[in-house]
Amino acid sequence: MNFTITRQNLHNGLAAVSASIPSKTTLPVLSNILFEAKEDAVWMSGTDLDVAVRVKVPADVKELGRLTAPGKKLQEITRELPEQPVEVATRGEQIELKCGRSNFKLNGLPADEFPSLAEVDFSEGWTVTGKDVNGLIHHTTFAVSTEESRPILNGVLWELREGSMRMVATNGHRLARMGVPAESGGAPSADFIVPPGALQHVQRLFKDDDTIEVARSGNHLGFRADSTEVYTRLIEGTYPNYDQVIPRDNDKVATIDKKALESAVRRMAVVASDQTHRIRLKFEPGRVHLNVLTPDLGEGHDELEIGYEGEELEIGFNANYLLEVLRYMPTDEVDVAFKAPERAVTIEPSGDNDIDYLCLVMPLRLLD
Amino acid sequence: MARRIQVLPDVVANQIAAGEVVERPASVVKELVENALDARASRVEVAIERGGKRRIRVSDDGVGMGREDALLCMDRHATSKIAAAGDLQGIRTFGFRGEALPSIAAVSRLTLDTRDAEEEVGTRVLVDGGQINSVEDLPRRRGTTVEVRNLFYNAPARAKFLKSVSAETRVISEAMTGLALANPQVTFMLTSDDRSLLDLPAVDDAAARVGQVWGADQSSTLILASHSENGFDLKGLVQRPDAAKPGVRRSYLFVNGRPFRAPQLVKAAERGYRTTIPEGVRPWMFFYLQVPKGHVDVNVHPAKAEVRFKEWPLIEMLVEDAVRSALEGEESSATFDTQLAAPPLVVREGSTGPVAPSPDTQMALFMAGAEVPHEAEDPNGAAAAPELEPGATRARLWQVLHTYILAETRDGILIVDQHSAHERVLFQRLMDSFERGGEVGQRLLFPLTIRLTQTEVEAVVDLEGLLERAGFEVEPFGGDTVIVHAVPNPHRYFDAERAFREMIEELTHGSELVRSAKNQHERIAMTFACKGAIKAGQKLSGAEMQELFDELFATDLPHHDVHGRPTIVRLSKGELARKFGRT
Numbered sequence: 023m024n025f026t027i028t029r030q031n032l033h034n035g036l037a038a039v040s041a042s043i044p045s046k047t048t049l050p051v052l053s054n055i056l057f058e059a060k061e062d063a064v065w066m067s068g069t070d071l072d073v074a075v076r077v078k079v080p081a082d083v084k085e086l087g088r089l090t091a092p093g094k095k096l097q098e099i100t101r102e103l104p105e106q107p108v109e110v111a112t113r114g115e116q117i118e119l120k121c122g123r124s125n126f127k128l129n130g131l132p133a134d135e136f137p138s139l140a141e142v143d144f145s146e147g148w149t150v151t152g153k154d155v156n157g158l159i160h161h162t163t164f165a166v167s168t169e170e171s172r173p174i175l176n177g178v179l180w181e182l183r184e185g186s187m188r189m190v191a192t193n194g195h196r197l198a199r200m201g202v203p204a205e206s207g208g209a210p211s212a213d214f215i216v217p218p219g220a221l222q223h224v225q226r227l228f229k230d231d232d233t234i235e236v237a238r239s240g241n242h243l244g245f246r247a248d249s250t251e252v253y254t255r256l257i258e259g260t261y262p263n264y265d266q267v268i269p270r271d272n273d274k275v276a277t278i279d280k281k282a283l284e285s286a287v288r289r290m291a292v293v294a295s296d297q298t299h300r301i302r303l304k305f306e307p308g309r310v311h312l313n314v315l316t317p318d319l320g321e322g323h324d325e326l327e328i329g330y331e332g333e334e335l336e337i338g339f340n341a342n343y344l345l346e347v348l349r350y351m352p353t354d355e356v357d358v359a360f361k362a363p364e365r366a367v368t369i370e371p372s373g374d375n376d377i378d379y380l381c382l383v384m385p386l387r388l389l390d
Numbered sequence: 391m392a393r394r395i396q397v398l399p400d401v402v403a404n405q406i407a408a409g410e411v412v413e414r415p416a417s418v419v420k421e422l423v424e425n426a427l428d429a430r431a432s433r434v435e436v437a438i439e440r441g442g443k444r445r446i447r448v449s450d451d452g453v454g455m456g457r458e459d460a461l462l463c464m465d466r467h468a469t470s471k472i473a474a475a476g477d478l479q480g481i482r483t484f485g486f487r488g489e490a491l492p493s494i495a496a497v498s499r500l501t502l503d504t505r506d507a508e509e510e511v512g513t514r515v516l517v518d519g520g521q522i523n524s525v526e527d528l529p530r531r532r533g534t535t536v537e538v539r540n541l542f543y544n545a546p547a548r549a550k551f552l553k554s555v556s557a558e559t560r561v562i563s564e565a566m567t568g569l570a571l572a573n574p575q576v577t578f579m580l581t582s583d584d585r586s587l588l589d590l591p592a593v594d595d596a597a598a599r600v601g602q603v604w605g606a607d608q609s610s611t612l613i614l615a616s617h618s619e620n621g622f623d624l625k626g627l628v629q630r631p632d633a634a635k636p637g638v639r640r641s642y643l644f645v646n647g648r649p650f651r652a653p654q655l656v657k658a659a660e661r662g663y664r665t666t667i668p669e670g671v672r673p674w675m676f677f678y679l680q681v682p683k684g685h686v687d688v689n690v691h692p693a694k695a696e697v698r699f700k701e702w703p704l705i706e707m708l709v710e711d712a713v714r715s716a717l718e719g720e721e722s723s724a725t726f727d728t729q730l731a732a733p734p735l736v737v738r739e740g741s742t743g744p745v746a747p748s749p750d751t752q753m754a755l756f757m758a759g760a761e762v763p764h765e766a767e768d769p770n771g772a773a774a775a776p777e778l779e780p781g782a783t784r785a786r787l788w789q790v791l792h793t794y795i796l797a798e799t800r801d802g803i804l805i806v807d808q809h810s811a812h813e814r815v816l817f818q819r820l821m822d823s824f825e826r827g828g829e830v831g832q833r834l835l836f837p838l839t840i841r842l843t844q845t846e847v848e849a850v851v852d853l854e855g856l857l858e859r860a861g862f863e864v865e866p867f868g869g870d871t872v873i874v875h876a877v878p879n880p881h882r883y884f885d886a887e888r889a890f891r892e893m894i895e896e897l898t899h900g901s902e903l904v905r906s907a908k909n910q911h912e913r914i915a916m917t918f919a920c921k922g923a924i925k926a927g928q929k930l931s932g933a934e935m936q937e938l939f940d941e942l943f944a945t946d947l948p949h950h951d952v953h954g955r956p957t958i959v960r961l962s963k964g965e966l967a968r969k970f971g972r973t
Contacts, residue, residue: 171885194835195879267835296937297819297880298830317826340832340879364833364875387831387863387876 023059023087024111027079029121032108033100035079038227038250039068040093042075054090056136057110057117059083064110067139068093069253073220074139075227078249088133091117099126140253142244147237148182148209152247153230154202158189159221161200161350161379166218167193177215177257179264182236184211190264191218194384196343197264198350201378214243215261220254227252268382269366272359274332276305277372280356283310284348286324290314291341293322300386301344304336305360314341337363338386347381363388412493414552415442415541416561421490422536423569426450429534432592433577436566440583441558442541443549449535454506457513457525463491463502464515464522491536496520497548498541504534519544563587567603568649571642571676574599574737596676597627597732604640610730612674615662615716617708622685622701624708626677627735628659628716631666631949632724632956634673644737645679645686650697658706662713665817665916666722666950669906677709678737714946723804723949724956727965787935793926795935802962808930810951811942812923816880817952818945820860820915828859831876838874838887839867842894847872849898856914862890880922881934889921896921903953916952 039055047053047070056067061083067076089112099119100108109120112130119126159178167175172194179190188201224245228234232247238256245252290301295316304311305328312324337360347369348356355372369381412418419436426434429452439445455463494500495517505512505528512530516523542549552558559582570578570590580588590602601609611633615626641656642649659675667673687698699705716722721733788796795806823829842850850857850864850872857864861878877886896904896917903920907913924930930938942948942957951957967973 168882169885170883171888192835195832197835262836264835295830296941298832300830317822338830366833366835382835384833384835387833387861 023057023089024085024109025059025064025081025083026107026109027064027081029100029103029105029108031079031081032110033097035064035066035077036093036097036100038077039066039075040097041226042068042070042073042223043093044070051090051131051135051137053092053094054131054136055093055096056088056090056133058088058133059086061086063249067136069137069139071137072217072255073223074251074253075223076139076251076253077227085111087112089115089117089130090133090136091128091130095128140239140242140244142237142239142242142246142253144235144237144244144246146209147235147244148212150187150204150234150236151230152228152232152234154187154204155234156225156228156230158187158200158202159225161352162189162191162198163218163221164346164350165191165193165196165198165381169193173257174215174259174261177217178221179261180214180216182209182212182214188378190261192264192382195340196347196384197268197382198347199264199268199380199382212238213261214238215257215259216243217254217257220252223252223254267366268380269359269361269368272361272365272368274305274335274361275330275357275359276310276332277329277355277357278310278326279328280348280351280354282326283356284345286312286326287341287344287348289324290322291345293320294341295319298386299341299343300338301341302336302338302388304334305330305332306334307331335360335363336388337367338388339367339383340386343383347383350381352377352379412497412541414561415446415558416565418442418446418494418498418538418541419448419562420565420569421494422446422448422538423566425490425536426452426534427569427573427576429453431533431576433579435579435581436562437581438559438562438583441552441555442538442562443552443555443558444539446538446541447535448537449533451531451533454532454534455504455513456506456509459506460502460504460513460515461522461525464495464517465492492520494536494538497545498543499539501537501539502534503528503530503536505530505532507532559587568642568644570603571596571599572644572647572649572678572737594736595734596678596737597735600627600676601732606732608674609732612676612732613716613719613721614733614735615675615677615712617712617715619708620704621682622704622708623680624677624712625680625735625737626675626709626712626716627733628663628675628713629673630722630724631663631671631673631717631954632959634663634667634671636670636672639672640674640676642676643679644677645681645697645699647678647737648697652696654702654706655709658709659713662710663717664908665906665912665952666717666947666954668954669902671954675713677712678735679705679708681705717947717950720949720958720960723958723960725960725962725965727960727962729965729968787932787939789930789935792929795930795939797939802960802964802966805959805961806939806942807926807951807955807957808928808935808938809923809926810953810955810957811938811948812881813919813951813953814945814948814957815919815938815941816923817915817919818947819880820918821911824859824911824915829861829878831858831861831863832879833863833876834874834886838877838890839871840874840887840891841871842891843898844870846894846898850894853897853910853914856910860914860918878918878922881924883924883928884922889918892921893917906954919952 044052052070058065063078064081065076065078067074103121103124106122111118113127115130115132116127117130163178166178170176175193181188185203186201187204188199190199227250228247235246237244241256241258243254243256287301290312291299293314293316294301302313307330308327310326310328315321351371353371353373357370357372358367360367363385364387367383367385371377371379419442423434423436426448429450431450431452433451435449437447496519500517502515503512512528514526514528563580566578566580566588574593574596577592578588578590590599593599593602597609597612600612611629612627613630615628617624643652643655663673685700786798790796793808795808797804820829847866847870851866854864862874863876865873865875867873874890897913903916904913907916949956949958
């Protein structure tokens with residue numbers, strides 16, 4: 023293997039791939055990046071066995087070949103190199119970098135030891151825009167569960183349908199669901215449960231104007247645009263029937279200024295219990311009262327003027343859950359809908375728009 | 391007509407009294423040693439032969455007696471210690487009934503050698519079965535020596551009830567040990583058939599005396615426990631929970647310097663230990679109680695083993711609180727240190743007169759010690775967090791093996807077990823919220839459907855109200871199924887279903903932990919803490935570690951988890967230096 027590459031291209035390629043390299047591993051080859059020199063370009067790959075990232079970088083290839091070399095060290099060296107062409111070559115099991123007068127040889131490992139990436143046939147799949155996918159990821163991934171007893175909830179449900187697609191995430195205490203219209207291009211409907219880590223790579227590597235091909239092979243999912251590929255293991259199992267628990271009969275709706283509510287909740291959260299983060303919202307016509315009372319600490323009270331005509335109702339919330347949800351709401355005003363103190367509360371963007379976004383927060387039980 | 395009723399001759403009266411006071415050789419030793427201490431001896435030597443059956447010899451370097459006193463003391467109720475009934479209220483001396491010597495003399499062959507500072511020559515009084523046989527001059531130094539031979543030679547019925555030589559020896563040694571612990575500033579020697587059983591040179595404080603008796607490795611497991619209230623002053627040494635073992639318990643109680651027995655105070659101390667030691671473990675304890683004049687009645691029993699307090703509940707609370715607050719401090723945590731100094735505890739200065747040093751001087755004595763705890767207790771009762779490395783606003787924390795948290799303190803390293811620590815946090819939090827009505831439950835989007843055994847379902851129904859106040863909203867669903875609609879949310883890795891299942895299993899089938907709880911609230915709080923706490927093996931972020939660390943030190947007993955295991959093990963810079971050969 024022998025190729026010449028600009029420092030910038032080498033740097034970009036390494037940056038894209040090395041984020042997928044595990045920081046600690048018992049399998050030494052996983053700390054390495056796989057270089058594959060092909061006719062007109064070099065492919066670089068990295069993986070932690072769950073997610074793999076593969077990018078194509080332009081280079082002047084003189085001799086084809088494959089080798090793995092330590093990713094972090096290459097990235098650190100490249101960062102310090104002058105803006106000059108870099109010549110990369112194999113010397114036995116070593117990789118050699120020459121750039122101006124700088125010369126490095128690093129110990130590598132044979133390419134055969136590198137795990138083979140999932141083989142995905144992109145001819146049978148879906149096509150989506152970077153903008154749509156990134157938007158869904160951004161608005162839902164925060165809600166996945168961090169608790170590991172139900173692995174299904176550690177993933178994001180991605181539903182691909184004729185004419186639309188949706189992502190849903192929940193930890194059983196709150197839920198985020200977003201949908202966008204999408205042309206399936208005749209591909210069949212499908213449900214995937216995708217680890218959030220993989221989706222973060224997708225969000226990081228694909229630009230809004232990218233056209234992304236998505237295809238499945240066994241329990242792997244592949245994403246591909248021009249020069250970038252992301253592969254991930256899928257979480258197996260059946261996602262709980264979330265649709266059934268989203269209330270349709272929340273007949274009391276308050277329209278609230280998002281920023282005002284956010285900052286009031288944040289103020290209340292200061293005095294809320296470190297463990298439960300419980301605050302109380304009491305809705306009454308035209309007004310919401312925010313209250314917090316924490317034994318051993320103290321209490322707080324605030325109120326906001328809101329659009330609400332329903333009857334008086336008090337609901338307890340984990341302030342953190344409310345703040346998270348509000349952070350991702352894309353409009354200046356939000357509609358908070360509820361029915362009873364122990365029932366699920368939904369929060370949606372308010373006003374005349376076609377944003378299909380719904381967040382749900384389960385209340386905290388109030389004890390008096 | 392002949393008179394039926396006769397006044398008993400003194401000899402007979404004394405023999406009867408002896409039946410109460412002199413039960414066995416150990417009672418002789420106890421009475422004579424107490425006399426020596428009342429005579430302000432600085433050194434008491436006891437020699438026994440054949441378990442005291444053949445010979446008991448007690449010598450002291452106390453004030454001694456003149457000839458007149460030496461003769462008078464053989465009369466019953468002759469005492470130098472009180473003069474009128476009113477004096478009984480404020481007894482500060484061991485003896486006062488004036489019974490001891492005549493009673494002993496009545497049932498043995500007794501030699502009394504004594505001289506006080508004013509006489510030029512000493513006196514020897516020989517008594518045989520209560521009859522003074524001779525009084526002669528004797529050259530000797532100041533002090534008193536009493537030799538008792540052939541105990542019970544004239545009371546064969548009593549002699550028959552004596553136990554074996556080794557058993558009597560053991561009881562004597564035990565009695566001497568109690569007196570020696572009460573008076574560390576006095577030298578005590580005990581030899582039995584020329585073999586030395588106790589050799590305890592005078593020391594400054596009680597912990598040093600414990601070390602002399604049972605070894606420094608035992609005394610170094612002790613920490614100070616003290617508490618004062620309404621003029622009642624308790625100073626004590628109790629064992630660190632991690633050092634407490636099942637088996638023989640050493641528990642010694644002293645009131646105004648007098649050993650006494652009180653199982654209810656040992657129980658009170660155990661209440662203080664609650665949740666910090668496992669079931670069946672018996673921590674050592676040494677309590678020195680000073681009570682105001684008139685609040686203790688030691689005249690309950692001639693042998694004075696039992697005493698009567700006017701305010702039992704107050705004394706019990708004093709003991710419980712002293713133990714509890716000792717366990718709040720860092721000194722009570724487990725440690726890797728091998729060379730710990732026992733905490734100095736001065737218990738009695740001089741053997742007569744008003745004894746308790748003023749609180750100020752006593753405090754000064756603590757402060758002057760080399761190994762005094764460096765942080766004072768928080769005024770509102772919460773244990774103070776250890777002082778961290780100066781300059782660091784937050785503790786520098788490292789997670790090791792995803793199980794332990796390492797923190798650098800001014801004096802070395804703390805190793806915190808994350809699961810144990812979180813158990814303590816959750817236990818206290820739930821106990822606190824029980825008092826306020828209950829824990830907050832997070833309603834679930836997907837309620838948990840849980841199948842249990844029939845007995846478990848019954849337990850859930852029984853406990854429903856309490857489970858609800860712990861944050862679990864449970865609804866029986868018929869048959870062996872329950873539905874859980876709301877759960878507590880103690881941390882982001884909390885597995886509610888598993889915690890609930892395990893809690894119910896433990897509550898239904900019992901466990902050591904469940905048995906150690908004193909009531910249902912504690913039972914629920916303990917099982918919830920145990921099942922709900924962050925597990926070993928859970929990777930934590932820096933912020934999570936910091937939060938856990940802060941929460942732990944906000945609890946009352948940060949150093950001990952609810953199973954009676956340590957949450958924290960200390961490694962001091964001194965010990966590190968020793969390990970690296972820097973000393």
